[in-house]
Amino acid sequence: MSEKPVGLKMEKLLFVFIMFVVVTGLALSRNTEYDSSLVSEHQSLMGQKRDMQDQIVQLTDRLKEVEKMKKHYPEVNFLSYKDRKRILNSNRLFLSRSIPSSRLITYHPSLQVTGGAGFVGSHLVDALMIQGHEVTVADNFFTGRKRNVEHWLGHENFELLNHDIVNPLYLEVDQIYHLASPASPPNYMYNPIKTIKTNTIGTINMLGLAKRVKARFLMASTSEIYGDPEVHPQQEDYWGNVNPIGPRACYDEAKRVAETMCYAYGKQDRVEIRVARIFNTFGPRMHMNDGRVVSNFILQALQNEPITVYGDGEQTRSFQYVTDLVDGLMNLMNSNCTLPVNIGNPDEHTINDFAQIIKRLVGGESEIVHKPAVEDDPHRRRPDITRAKQLISWEPKVPMMFGINKTIEYFHQEINRKKHSERNIWLPEYTLKSYDKL
Ligand SMILES: NC(=O)c1ccc[n+]([C@@H]2O[C@H](COP(=O)([O-])OP(=O)(O)OC[C@H]3O[C@@H](n4cnc5c(N)ncnc54)[C@H](O)[C@@H]3O)[C@@H](O)[C@H]2O)c1
Numbered sequence: 001m002s003e004k005p006v007g008l009k010m011e012k013l014l015f016v017f018i019m020f021v022v023v024t025g026l027a028l029s030r031n032t033e034y035d036s037s038l039v040s041e042h043q044s045l046m047g048q049k050r051d052m053q054d055q056i057v058q059l060t061d062r063l064k065e066v067e068k069m070k071k072h073y074p075e076v077n078f079l080s081y082k083d084r085k086r087i088l089n090s091n092r093l094f095l096s097r098s099i100p101s102s103r104l105i106t107y108h109p110s111l112q113v114t115g116g117a118g119f120v121g122s123h124l125v126d127a128l129m130i131q132g133h134e135v136t137v138a139d140n141f142f143t144g145r146k147r148n149v150e151h152w153l154g155h156e157n158f159e160l161l162n163h164d165i166v167n168p169l170y171l172e173v174d175q176i177y178h179l180a181s182p183a184s185p186p187n188y189m190y191n192p193i194k195t196i197k198t199n200t201i202g203t204i205n206m207l208g209l210a211k212r213v214k215a216r217f218l219m220a221s222t223s224e225i226y227g228d229p230e231v232h233p234q235q236e237d238y239w240g241n242v243n244p245i246g247p248r249a250c251y252d253e254a255k256r257v258a259e260t261m262c263y264a265y266g267k268q269d270r271v272e273i274r275v276a277r278i279f280n281t282f283g284p285r286m287h288m289n290d291g292r293v294v295s296n297f298i299l300q301a302l303q304n305e306p307i308t309v310y311g312d313g314e315q316t317r318s319f320q321y322v323t324d325l326v327d328g329l330m331n332l333m334n335s336n337c338t339l340p341v342n343i344g345n346p347d348e349h350t351i352n353d354f355a356q357i358i359k360r361l362v363g364g365e366s367e368i369v370h371k372p373a374v375e376d377d378p379h380r381r382r383p384d385i386t387r388a389k390q391l392i393s394w395e396p397k398v399p400m401m402f403g404i405n406k407t408i409e410y411f412h413q414e415i416n417r418k419k420h421s422e423r424n425i426w427l428p429e430y431t432l433k434s435y436d437k438l
Helices: 006-069 090-097 101-107 119-131 185-190 192-213 249-269 293-302 322-333 351-362 386-392 400-416
Strands: 111-114 135-139 158-162 175-178 216-222 273-278 307-310 316-318 340-343 348-350 368-371
Touching (some): 111 192, 119 322, 175 192, 175 322, 185 192, 185 249, 192 249, 216 249, 249 273, 273 322, 293 351, 316 351, 322 386, 340 386, 348 351, 351 400
Parallel strands (some): 111 175, 135 158, 216 273, 273 340, 307 368
Antiparallel strands (some): 316 348
16 A cells, blocks of 8 residues: 655645634634623513513502502491391392292391482481491482492492482382482472472382382481471471472472372382481582582682572571481381381571571681572471480481581582592591491
């Protein structure tokens, strides 16, 4: 075998060496590229991580804020299954229908408040909720406001139905507090035919519901059924002096016929009825400018406007604070009394007295001015509450000055709010402690 020349070997070795250098160089440069892409990828991931950490911090802060905003309900009792009363909603209708009605009546007495988003109704709802009942409000928000019951929205025992009672309502119910009706003269005179329909067709609908489900029915009647009374103070067996075609007739006469309907259903269909003849009531959550004496005077005084007294101001009224009325309504509902019962404060004052009291309590510059008397304005109003004392163990307890100061506080907040979000939510004055006897 001929040996290869040394030069050739060297060339080969050189070639191999060069190839080694080239390949290694290429490999190294690839690794460097690979490393630098890893580094930039790492950096971008770290950037993303930082962003996400920032977002988590922001979300945690937001969550803490939301936690702070979490709805806190007034403290309520939680009654046992047997004792709890319910104002029913459509889910319950489904549930209840599967339970024999005899069991329902024995174990699940339930309540409904028509007009529960209004002034009186919302205070009644507070008291019923705090006692631990399940409450469904049916209201068309004509004069009522959601914010009157806003503190209960979402609570497991509370349901709010946007419902006009001129249309039938099909629910299971054990007790109905029937308050739906505008109550102040400008409101009930605004659409007199609707006022008549609400108090007649609406009352028939609610009585029909009471009949169907064997519910106890409380009708919020009014001292207006006495009209401009010739008897003083007014006892329940006084039949009244009402002008059937005057401007107040749409309310007065409709309430009178509503009472008639209650007793007809009581007699003919054995509906358990309760009739409360409510006298003038005042307190927080009254409507601004609803034309009633107390709200008018307080608002005028707070705004340093003249306090307007219609007529000579010697006509009398007796005003009760709203929590007294609520206690009276609940006492009546839970009593055996089927006769009409006056619920009012017999502490009688002239309108001139009221104007002076409110001017003094609010302070300010307002003058008291007189304007012509309003048509059919009753001259004297004072309830005889003997029946309420004897048959439902009720009489008013809240001193007038206390009530007026609370109402001034409410209207003060109401006129000083600058935007809607500062809306004046008046929390219940009842506490669980008020009812610890239950
Ligand atoms: N406040 C008083 O001084 C007084 C005096 C006597 C009688 N009342 C009676 O007490 C009840 C409540 O009075 P208030 O002062 O709370 O009045 P309000 O106007 O504040 O409340 C009445 C409620 O009924 C609702 N309503 C009206 N028409 C309705 C309809 N067709 N369907 C469903 N809801 C309807 C309104 O939206 C409102 O929420 C009324 O029946 C009234 O006649 C009140």
